[in-house]
Amino acid sequence: MPLALRLALREMRGGLRGFYIFLACIALGTAAIAGVNSVSAAITQAIGTQGQTLLAGDVRFELTNRFATPEEMAYFESLGDVSLSTGLRSMARLADGSDQALVEARGVDGLYPLYGTLETAPEKPAAELFAKTGEAYGAVVAPLLLDRLGLAVGDEILLGTARLKVTATLVREPDAVSEGFGFAPRLLLSEEALRATGLVQTGSLVKNAYRIRLADPALPLAGIRAAAGKAFPSAGWSIRTADAAAPSLTANITRFSQFLTLVGLTALIVGGVGVANAVRAYLDSKRSVIATFKCLGAPASLVALVYLAQIALIAAAGILIGLVAGALMPMVAMRFLDGILPVPAEAALYPSALVLAAVFGLLTALAFAVLPLGHARAVPATALFREQGFEARGLPGWPYLLGAGLLLAALAGLAVLTAYDRRIALVFLGAIAFSFVVLRAVAWLITVLARRSPRVNSPALRLAVGNIHRPGALTSSVVLSLGLGLALLVTLTLIDGNLRRELTGSLPERAPNFFFVDIQGSELDGFRSVLKANLPEGKVVEVPMLRGRVMELNGVDVARVTVPPEGQWVLRGDRGITYAKNLPENSTLSEGAWWPADYSGEPLVSFSAEEGKELGLKLGDTVTVNVLGRNITARIANFRTVEWESLSINFVMVFSPNTFAGAPHAWLATVIDPGATAAEEAATLKAVTNAYPTVTSVRVKDALDVIDELVGQLATAIRAAAAVALIASILVLAGALAAGNRARVHDAVVLKTLGATRSTLIRAFSYEYLMLGLATAVFALVAGGAAAWFVVSRIMKLPSAFLPDVAVTTVLIALVLTVGIGLAGTWRILGQKAAPVLREL
Incomplete structure (x- = not known):
């Protein structure tokens, strides 16, 4: 050694x-993983250290x-x-x-607030902000509300029956993160003013x-949670402590960072192909050096160690x-993100994120470099005397195959062990492995x-066709280089599209025009009359609505029930529930039977x-919900x-009417009128x-517009991540062309x-790159289209369609990259002098 x-x-x-190119591939993938995990760690740690401020208390019930x-108070x-x-x-x-x-x-x-500071413009004491002046109560509002209603500070508005x-x-609400996402602008007022609104x-x-x-302050927060549950088992409250001020946000950040980490890992694995190409090209240029070592008596193991050390x-x-780039990314x-999410007060390094990225990078580099090293080990001494006397054929020896397999297994194991959702990580790794197999098959099919x-x-065309199937052709390298990156780009673009x-096209046409919440029973008849007068063709659907929290499943506390991530939302927080004599019209029975209209037995x-x-759950199981402080x-x-995607009135749980006999509740209503104009909707709302x-x-x-804006922001982050994978693909493509330069010079x-x-x-070269680019684009469209269809139709449960503009864009990108980079890489070759090359043949 x-x-x-x-x-x-x-x-x-x-x-x-x-x-x-080797350096660029490893640096790009490592930076992506280090940066994503560092940003995630920064936000998560900020949530942990700023828990009291984010919750505006030590404990929240x-x-x-x-x-x-009175007893609870x-x-x-x-x-x-x-x-x-x-x-x-x-x-x-x-x-x-x-x-x-x-x-x-x-x-x-x-x-309010017990911790943190309520920031407003202009800055005033809370007592002055919310004071009552004459008949109007003071209120602090988000700037967006002023924009929507054309107001200014000092103007008056009505909320319920109160004048504000x-x-x-509002500049900053200290506990906004723990309060959760809102679809409407914030309006802060005093408790007295809120009671006056009715x-x-x-x-x-x-x-x-x-x-x-x-x-x-030394009182253990976990002990408070346990003591409160024991003292008031039927309270039905949600308890949150400062050490977990925003669990949903933390979980969502973790999930999204896992997704971006997997995309970064894709870039790293794609870059691994570039590593293999770069190592192969470098070792190919060192054939005479390797042959010299062997002529001087160096064993093959020493040759392998020399180049393994370099790699x-x-x-x-x-x-x-x-790592340097990834460490700078949080800063x-x-x-x-400041003002949107909790952020650290000072810049910091996150060693765990950096170590994870470094291990991923090292495993990838070694895993993809082992096989070319095995070929280099077999270079014979005769290669010193005849430049073309050796061409790597077949597979290297079994120790190299075993080493590559173990390194790839370690890479996959690390990805699964560090994943938030290991099932998704396994599916992702399986898809990557399958894609490599399919891409090899596509390259073989093109060659045949x-x-x-x-x-x-x-x-020229005959030469191009010959270049595709000749020994040492670039077909496999080009298809493998671009295929995965383009397929990922197509998948994400189709999902976004x-x-x-759905949000701007068919969904608004199927969805109700309005939702009306908190309709009192005494107001129902007059409410129907107002809707009939303004939307005479509208279909009105009304259902009773209560709020309940799932406490137990089959007598077991939900906190001790293991639930997959996709089902956890049902047990998190309060759920809207209802009762009905008949099966709701937008549902169909899949198992069991509906109760009689006059049913009066057990709930x-x-x-x-x-x-x-x-x-x-299965038929006959029991569900315990807490409604208005009672466990039922x-x-x-x-x-x-x-049919959740219809946006009509739907509930996870519909109870038999006798369950809530006599319980106070409000009503929820929708109105559907596809022919209503914007003016008619505005008049109805008013x-x-x-x-x-x-x-x-x-x-x-309006709600769909807010969601569309959020989807757009999310899509920007996803596209940026996909761009990293595509850049890695471009680097790999350049490396693949560089690896074949020696053979191209001779040809x-x-x-x-x-x-x-x-x-x-x-x-000839242009035709060759055009054909390879088209073949790669076809694969990317098929593979990306299938992946997008699965995500949209099977996971999101939405209609899926193939978008022609995505297909055209993908084909153009593939052609520009293959032809442009291919010709740029071979231009120097065309001016090569013949004599020096002919002497080496």
Whole structure:
């Protein structure tokens, strides 16, 4: 080993020519993985360290549709200072009733916030911001609400039956992250003002959050959670502590970072092909050196160690470059994320993320370099005397095959072990392996078709066809280089296109025009009359609605139930529930039977089939839900297939009517009128809001616009990640062409000696790259289209369509890359002098 290392360092004095693509491939993939995981770690750590501020307390107890009982309130006060905030959605209206907008209203008390600072413009004390002046209560609103209603600070608006005066705009709400995402702009007011609005009624969709600043900071947070559950087993509250202030956000960031890490790993694996090409090209240029070593008596093992040492050193340099770039990425990202997500106060390094990326990079470099090393080991001493006397044929020896297999297994194992969802990681790795096999098969098929193609008259075209199937052809390298990157780009683009098509095309046509929430039973008749007067052709659907939290499945606390990630949302937080005599019209029974209209036995529940399967439920199982502070256990009577994508009224759980006999509740309604104009919708919204100010109206098209904007932001991040994989593919393509340069030089010189002109050779190379580019584009369209169809139709449960513009763009990208890079790489070859090359043949 010392001798091999000394020889390796001595030979590297001549520079790294031939290894620049190697460096770029390793650095790019390592930087992607290091950067993504560093940003994720930065945000996650910020959530952990800023927990008290993000929660605006040490502990938060959240109750739905009810306030704490005196006993519960006494327990809260025994822990420390208690601050109450009440959140709901409603319609804010102009003082003259001419316009309105949906808002996320939140009433706060005088202690809010217990931690952190409420930032407003202009800055004022909370007592002044929310003070009552005359008949108007003070309110702080998000700037977006002022833009939507054309207001300014100092103007007045109506919320429910109360008059509010805008005293400032909201700059930063300290606990906004823990409150969750809202579809409407925030409106902050005092608890007194919220009570004056008349919006907090029995059955209204209201969330009450009791935040506590502990009198004893040393009190263990986990102990509080356990003690509260033991003291009030039927409270039905959601408890959140400062050490886990935003669990949903943390989980989502982890999931998204895993996805981006897998995309980065794709870039690294694609780059691995570039590593193999670069090592093969470099070792091919060292054939005479290797032959000299052997003539001087060096054993094959020493030769392999010399070049393994060089590869390891260069890989370390590439990894170091990638780690530096990845370490800097959080510092750049924090500038853009500040104010949107929790970010660290100071720049920092995240060693675990960097170590993970370094290990990924090293395993990839070695795994793809082993096989070319095995071929180099077999270079005979005779290669010193005859330049073309050796061509690598077949596979290297079994130790090299075994080594490559073990390294690839280690790479796959690391990807699975570090994944948030190991099932997704396994599927991803299986897809990558399958893609490599299919790409090899595609390259073989292209070669066979070229070999069996009829003879053509054009010399240039005949040369191009021959170049595709001749020994040492670039076909396999080019198809493998570009295929995976283009297929990933097609997949992500088609998913994004189908989502946007659904959101802006067919979905608005099928979805209701409006959702109306918190309709009181006494208001139903008048509410129907208003809708009939404004949308006479509209179809109105009304259902009773309550809120409940799933507490137990078959008598087991849901906290102890193992549920796959796709089903966890059902058990997280409160769910809308309803009761019905008859099967809802947008559902079909998949298993079991519906209860009679006059059923009066034990409580029964109909469960959504897909979600029930994910939770492992079956007919006869029991589900315990907490509604208005009472635990109610119902037996599953049937499963329903629910059309969630219609955006009509759907519930995971529909109970038998006797389950909630006498329970106070509000009503939820939709109106569907495909022929309604924008003016008619605006008039309807205005009429309902003015007649029933406590009813929350949601125009579906407005909600879809918000979702479309979010999808666009997400798609930008995904496309950037896919671009990394595509860049890696381009580097690999350049490396593949460089690896075949020696053979191309010989071919070009021999053809020129036999009378071929430069223009003939240019046309021949252009035809070859065109055919390879088209073949690669066809594979990418087929593979990417199939992958996108699976994700959209099977995972997202949405209609999937192939988009022609994606196909055209993909073909153009493939042709530009193959022809452009191919001709750029071979241009120098065309000017090669014949004599020096002919002397080496």
